[in-house]
Amino acid sequence: MSVATPPRFAVGARKPASAPRAPRGRGARRALTGWAFAGPATVVVIGLSIFPAVWAFFISRTKWNGVAPPTDVGWRNYQRLAEDSNALDAAKQSLLLTATFVPLSILIGLFVAVALNRKIRFIGFYRTCIFVPYVASAAATGILAGYVFSPQFGMVNEALRSLGLPAQGFLESPSQALLTIVVIALWGEIGFVAVIYLAALQDVPKELVEAAIVDGAGPWRVFRHVTLPQLRPVTVFATVWQTITALQLFDLIYTSTRGGPLNSTQTVVYYIYELAFQTRRLGYGAALAYLLFAVTLLLTVLVVWYGRRRGSEVF
Incomplete structure (x- = not known):
């Protein structure tokens, strides 16, 4: 005995009308309109970033001074990097600068963001003052820092003398120049970190903070166990960004020390500049x-991987 299946539609009922299809010409017109806006930017990105990067890879396998025809040397430029003492010294100084600059920028930026996340008078003015150094040109910052940290007539040494302390060499001292560069770079980059942390602090759910306070948690415990976990994605992003900034720092060094004194501030990026544009060893510079x-890509992947293991999905 078979069971009759009920009809899908009642007698006399109409089938639901299907959504009208857009004409074929309209979809093609929309695609052409989108590419008309995105096309020029795509061409610029490919022409100014992707194409030069691919071309630089082929240059890195040659011996070329930019004038004579290039000579193919294979992977010899990469093999010579392991024996180049100047490249190793530049790598050590770049890593030291990065290891000092990145944690300090994160900690100070977070502290400034917490201090600015309050309802006080003129808070907009204070936030603007913190962000202004980031907007300023790094080249202008380097030139200004040369006067501020001058051993003879700099403002910092004048303040030290007024306190009865000995004057310091700063940018002219091989042992102090790199740390002085870190201080100058922090002055210019703290505003960026503070702004992104400030935005993240304002997005922390107030219900979590209020629940922790009701449970008897003090301000420090609320910040440590409630606020900081909410800031992990921002911390991962800021760490990656500041690491790339430190490894690619060039304009500040160029305008303040030119890699000196005694190559104490010669980072990898500045050494690449010297190889390619001063000694005309374009192939060797491209390899470096x-x-x-x-190395930058590897460090970025490691930071993102560690952040995801800790539950911080940011990329």
Whole structure:
């Protein structure tokens, strides 16, 4: 005995009308309109970033001074990097600068963001003052820092003398120049970190904070166990951004120390500049640039991987 299936539609009922299809010409017109806006920017990105990067890879396998025809040397430029003492010294100084600059920028930026996340008078003015150094040109900052930290007539040494302390060499001292560069870079970059942390602090759910306070948690425990976990994605992003900034720092060094004194501030990026544009060893400089790219990519992947293991999905 078979069971009759009920009809899908009642007698006399109409089938639901299907959504009208857009004409074929309209979809093609929309695609052409989108590419008309995105096309020029795509061409610029490909022409100014992707194409030069691919071309630089082929240059890195040659011996070329930019004038004579290039000579193919294979992977010899990369092999010579392991024996180049100047490249190793530049790598050590870049890593030291990065290891000092990145944690300090994160900690100070977070502290400034917490201080600015309050309802006080003129808070907009204070936030603007913090962000202004980031907008200023790094080249202008380097030139200004040369006067501020001058051993003879700089403002910092004048303040030290007024306190009865000995004057320091700062940018003219091989032992102090790199740390002085870190201080100058922090002055210019703290505003960026503070702004992104400030935006993240304002997005922390107030219900979590209020629940912790009701449970008897003090301000420090609320910040440590409620606020900081909510800031982990921002911390991962800021760490990656500041790491790339430190490894690619050039304009500040160029305008303040030119890699000196005694190559104490010669980072990898500045050494690449000297190889490619001063000694005209374009192939060797391109090989070092690609090695720097590989190290930067590796550090970025490690930071993102560690952040995801801790539950911080940011990329």
